[in-house]
Amino acid sequence: MRLRFHKSLDDLKEKLLIVAGMAEQAIQRAVEAYRTRDLSICDLVDRSEMAINRLEREIDQMALDLLAMEQPMAIDLRFILAVIKINADVERVGDSAVNIIERVRDLQAYPAVDLPIDIPRMANLAAGMVRKSLQSFIEADAAMANSVLSMDDDVDKLNETTYYALLNVMKEQPQLTPQALDALVIARSLERVADHATNIAEDVIFWVQGSDVRHHMSVVDGSRR
Amino acid sequence: MRLRFHKSLDDLKEKLLIVAGMAEQAIQRAVEAYRTRDLSICDLVDRSEMAINRLEREIDQMALDLLAMEQPMAIDLRFILAVIKINADVERVGDSAVNIIERVRDLQAYPAVDLPIDIPRMANLAAGMVRKSLQSFIEADAAMANSVLSMDDDVDKLNETTYYALLNVMKEQPQLTPQALDALVIARSLERVADHATNIAEDVIFWVQGSDVRHHMSVVDGSRR
Numbered sequence: 001m002r003l004r005f006h007k008s009l010d011d012l013k014e015k016l017l018i019v020a021g022m023a024e025q026a027i028q029r030a031v032e033a034y035r036t037r038d039l040s041i042c043d044l045v046d047r048s049e050m051a052i053n054r055l056e057r058e059i060d061q062m063a064l065d066l067l068a069m070e071q072p073m074a075i076d077l078r079f080i081l082a083v084i085k086i087n088a089d090v091e092r093v094g095d096s097a098v099n100i101i102e103r104v105r106d107l108q109a110y111p112a113v114d115l116p117i118d119i120p121r122m123a124n125l126a127a128g129m130v131r132k133s134l135q136s137f138i139e140a141d142a143a144m145a146n147s148v149l150s151m152d153d154d155v156d157k158l159n160e161t162t163y164y165a166l167l168n169v170m171k172e173q174p175q176l177t178p179q180a181l182d183a184l185v186i187a188r189s190l191e192r193v194a195d196h197a198t199n200i201a202e203d204v205i206f207w208v209q210g211s212d213v214r215h216h217m218s219v220v221d222g223s224r225r
Numbered sequence: 226m227r228l229r230f231h232k233s234l235d236d237l238k239e240k241l242l243i244v245a246g247m248a249e250q251a252i253q254r255a256v257e258a259y260r261t262r263d264l265s266i267c268d269l270v271d272r273s274e275m276a277i278n279r280l281e282r283e284i285d286q287m288a289l290d291l292l293a294m295e296q297p298m299a300i301d302l303r304f305i306l307a308v309i310k311i312n313a314d315v316e317r318v319g320d321s322a323v324n325i326i327e328r329v330r331d332l333q334a335y336p337a338v339d340l341p342i343d344i345p346r347m348a349n350l351a352a353g354m355v356r357k358s359l360q361s362f363i364e365a366d367a368a369m370a371n372s373v374l375s376m377d378d379d380v381d382k383l384n385e386t387t388y389y390a391l392l393n394v395m396k397e398q399p400q401l402t403p404q405a406l407d408a409l410v411i412a413r414s415l416e417r418v419a420d421h422a423t424n425i426a427e428d429v430i431f432w433v434q435g436s437d438v439r440h441h442m443s444v445v446d447g448s449r450r
Contacts, residue, residue, distance in 0.1 A: 064306065071296040081289065084306065085313065167406055174399040181392055184406070188413065 005070050012062050012083055013138070019055040020090045020134045022048050024127050026097035027193055031123035033104045034186060037112060042101040052094035059087045082207035086137065089196040089203075093130060096196070099189045103182040113179050115169060117162045119186055125155050126190045129197035136201060142208040148201035155194035162187045230295050237287050237308055238363070244280040245315045245359045247273050249352050251322035252418055256348035258329045259411060262337060267326040277319035284312045307432035311362065314421040314428075318355060321421070324414045328407040338404050340394060342387045344411055350380050351415045354422035361426060367433040373426035380419035387412045 026048045033041035063084050066072065072080060129151050136144035166180045166187075251273045258266035288309050291297065297305060354376050361369035391405045391412075 064303070067292070067306075068299065068302055074293065077293055078289070081292075081309065084309070088310065088313065163406075167403060170395050170402045170406070171399050174396050174402075177395045177399075177402075178392060181388075181395070181409070184409075185413070188410070 005066075005072070005076075008062070008066055008070075009076065009079065012059065012066065012080070015055065015059050015062065016083055016087060016090070017134060017138065019052055019059065019087070020093075020130065022052050022055070023090045023093040023097070024130045026052070026094050027100070027123060027127045027130070027190075030097040030100035030104070031120055031186075031190075033101055034107075034119060037104070037108065039105065039108065042104055045097050045101045049094045049098050052091055056087055056091040060084065063087075078207050078210065082137070082203045085203045086134075086200050089199045090130075093193050093196050096189045096193045100186050103185050103189075107179060107182050110178050113176055115176075115180060115183055116165050117183060117187070118158075119183065119190070122155065122158050122162070122187060122190045125151065125158065126193040126197065129155070129194050130200070133197045133200035133204065137204045137207075140204075140208050142205045145201040145204040145208070148197055152194050152198045155191055159187055159191040230291075230297070230301075233287070233291055233295075234301065234304065237284065237291065237305070240280065240284050240287065241308055241312060241315070242359060242363065244277055244284065244312070245318075245355065247277050247280070248315045248318040248322070249355045251277065251319050252325070252348060252352045252355070252415075255322040255325035255329070256345055256411075256415075258326055259332075259344060262329070262333065264330065264333065267329055270322050270326045274319045274323050277316055281312055281316040285309060288312075303432050303435065307362070307428045310428045311359075311425050314424045315355075318418050318421050321414045321418045325411050328410050328414075332404060332407050335403050338401055340401075340405060340408055341390045342408060342412070343383075344408065344415070347380065347383050347387070347412060347415045350376065350383065351418040351422065354380070354419050355425070358422045358425035358429065362429045362432075365429075365433050367430045370426040370429040370433070373422055377419050377423045380416055384412055384416040 026045050029041050029048075030045050033039070033045065063080050066080055067077075070076075129148050132151070133145060133148045136142070136148065163184065166184045169180045170177045251270050254266050254273075255270050258264070258270065288305050291305055292302075295301075354373050357376070358370060358373045361367070361373065388409065391409045394405045395402045
């Protein structure tokens with residue numbers, strides 16, 4: 001009975017890792033579509049977002065069934081609740097990928113331009129945070145989850161630099177405003193991905209340590225609200 | 226014993242409604258700060274965001290305790306899970322209010338201008354969605370929750386109109402770009418509030434109907450992804 005229960009918990013974790021990998025890939029693909037202006041990649045992202053949504057529902061249902069039928073105690077209960085919360089954030093990472101390809105499609109109406117910003121770098125940072133937050137979940141490693149919190153500050157700083165760089169482009173070359181505005185929305189979508197990774201890391205810490213770090217000072221740099 | 230349990234569920238609901246009211250008020254105040262350029266309102270929003278975060282943690286802990294100690298079945302289990310999910314979205318509505326006042330503070334550096342957009346109207350729509358989604362939760366009314374889903378399409382349309390109106394401002398009056406860009410970020414924050422209200426409404430439907438409407442076609446207008 002307990003053996004079967006622990007097998008179910010492993011299945012749940014396995015499925016969550018699959019959907020998280022798909023969400024991370026969707027972000028990488030969306031930014032690849034931005035870089036190459038390749039609309040066929042946008043269609044791929046649309047399809048994977050649908051698959052992510054389907055998996056999100058399956059995971060929620062599995063978690064609910066486990067809670068209802070097994071009535072788990074203490075650490076297992078916290079684990080299942082962590083899965084439910086992480087699952088919601090993973091699904092919204094997929095939504096952010098779709099927000100990005102909407103702007104990529106919009107950009108097709110305008111000539112390609114070189115903007116003084118680095119979207120692929122931001123995407124790598126944000127996707128790296130998603131990957132690391134999930135890795136901290138697999139390894140039940142609160143210290144690793146904590147390092148994700150400090151990476152979020154880097155993304156926020158990069159996002160602010162990007163904002164002012166694009167503001168300057170729009171002021172000085174107003175004819176590039178449509179492209180700059182799309183890039184700005186993409187940058188903010190990536191910041192949002194980083195926020196979801198941060199939420200995931202906080203849920204991992206909550207699960208592992210049994211203490212709630214959300215909205216507390218980070219032990220890493222003291223700068224979080 | 227069951228009586229005490231149901232009293233605890235009522236307390237949980239009560240607390241969630243309080244924090245939701247605070248989050249809705251934070252949005253209204255943030256937009257009032259935008260309208261009046263009154264920085265003292267921004268400080269109020271900062272303070273209520275901190276209070277919202279504190280309450281979010283308390284609600285999560287109460288829900289976890291109820292799950293651990295009472296091992297509720299079926300409908301009560303779904304209710305508690307709905308509270309946990311709604312709680313997370315309510316807290317992020319508070320974050321959106323803070324995103325708005327960050328732009329209000331940035332705007333102090335520039336002269337006030339009249340832009341061809343209607344931020345207060347968008348805010349009323351988005352805050353109305355939050356209110357209605359919570360009301361559908363109080364009344365366990367899936368039809369009311371469904372009406373929130375169709376309101377989200379109105380906000381998305383308004384957000385798109387706002388985007389192109391501001392794009393035009395930036396192209397034709399580049400000197401107004403800083404103000405237009407701040408307004409654009411505020412509009413997108415309000416769209417995000419509407420998304421959170423939509424998530425809440427979906428959780429209410431999941432709880433009430435025991436079926437999962439997320440990512441399904443809406444029965445209202447068929448336009449949701």
